[in-house]
Amino acid sequence: MTELSGKEVPLVSFVVIAYNVEAYIQRCLRSVLAQVGAPFEVVVVDDASTDATRERINEVAARDSRVRVVAKERNEGAHLARRTGAAHTRGRFVYFIDGDDELSLHALALMRGIVTSRQAEIYRLGCRVVSCGEESEASSVLVERALNREMGHVRDEEILLRAFGGLSGVRDSWSVVTCLYEGAFCRAAFAAMADVRMGYMEDAYEFFVLASRASRLENAPDLIAFTYYLGAGRSGYGFMALDVFCSRQREVHALVREVAAFAEADGRETLRFCAEWFERECLRTLSNEWTVRLQPADQVAAVPALAETWGIASTCTMLASPLMGRATWVLQDDARLSDQLFHAWRAEWDRLAAEAALPHEQEFADLAAALTQVDARMAMRDAAARIDAEREAELVRAAETRARRWYMRIANAFFPHGSRRRRVLAAAYRELRR
Template structure:
């Protein structure tokens, strides 16, 4: 089996990081390594990692770096550069892997050499590891999994209904060379990467629970904090507009429409109801145009 590098960016997860590492070690996939960076944690995360390594370093290949904070995108790029594997499993130090997930993702990528990434589903657990939702995609994000069965559906899902959370992704290392890795300086780095992959029809999906995504006090509070939401949404809108040119029609128009919908969310959080109406009017007009262009594209294909 090809080598899988599990990339773990760790930051202020002293309560969870050892469970994360335990899950990687316990996964029965035989050819694996851990590449982990403590990204300037201010709690005892680095100490917990070092304690785990003192017990398990002889059981699995590990490369570990502890350094000052550079942010998630820079850390992921450094992790990928340090990895030796053909496939990169994207981890998270507060989540954990489920047994069999790595093998399922590897088998998909080996069977589909044109795909640069494979994603699965996850269960959702609380801070104590108790399952609270059976499907992160459906129960947490309200996704329609049927969209993920075709390239066109995946493009639509990535553009309009981002439902990927937790360490559900495996990348072919060579795919990062075509999409220039993670864009440093972004907070919404994963959506930006997946937009670039989706534009190349490089994403595949398996309906398998491959990890557990943990909802706990720190990440849950961020989703409810208004100022943080505005910052994240503003960046997401900029990402959408930046990536429009990568898509053909009707997806190009869909992404422009999504930028308008995000603009409406920002205006609502800011209490600017007039701007909400302007953005939503533009959104509906662009969505109608995208459907018209989709119909024309199908007609041309049928005629051919």
């Protein structure tokens, strides 16, 4: 154990944020306190947990003087927990870790090595991703690949543009917990952030601010610093309840507004451009979650909530891509023209499009053309069905006519026209009809 002596400045301040993670928090803290090779401190922010998280933290803190506990009396979310934790740090560098994750055994040694050999405000390190809960192994592979993709160093505005401007073919990660930050830089950046509660994807806002202020970022994905447990918190790819999705999309909308406000206050054109790109990326993310994480009935029920939060044009932007994909699939086989999911989505699209004029965007024009093709194909199918039905009816009528003629020949043979038997039969028939 590397103890701090007197006024010695720790190399790294590990900021652990915790909310209702009693099952994981001591595992997390053990992984931090097991680090060796340089002096460090641990600032644990308990975000007013309602389970036994705070008790588990205090048990560890009582045994190790490197642990300082900041106990919040009101739950305010991960952003304000990190902001509070950053303000309480003293280290030359700051590293954030969530209470349900853990550091790798040699994380501190890797950090010491990279800050000795390179100079930057932000160092993005590698991570290992482990699926838990309902998450599949395939999900963890995809997330790990995305978080460990970047290589080399990035400078100045390119840092922001690669993460928020579509500068490269694949955007850089905006995860805050994969990075080591120069201490003074980190404390100043978090102090400049909005002092408001944020929800889903709040680290995107935090990294937007950090990236906008940095002059150099070093990528070192080969240095695996921590283990991320996918599915332990709010992350994941499984099915989502309708109320959870509705709440999440409102949180994302508030996040977009905060990013836009920060960019506007800064005044640089690059930040405004990146804020607009970020809004489009959030719409794409919500579109994906609406498509794959909601049950079909919930998809339809969620559309009014989306329209109320984002407006009709933005909601149509979210629906356009999945509806276009479904329309293309339907057009590949006439047997799919009655696909219930396509028609449920189409009904929501038509309802929104009837309420307001959509902007002249190519995506909307392409979708309108595809829907017109579907309508034409359905009209052709219905016309062919009517022709078939009429042909079948004609065949039935012809058969009935032939049958009637056969019976009439027999009737005429036994009951000739004008005969008494014919008149008696006719009278009996009229009596039965009454």
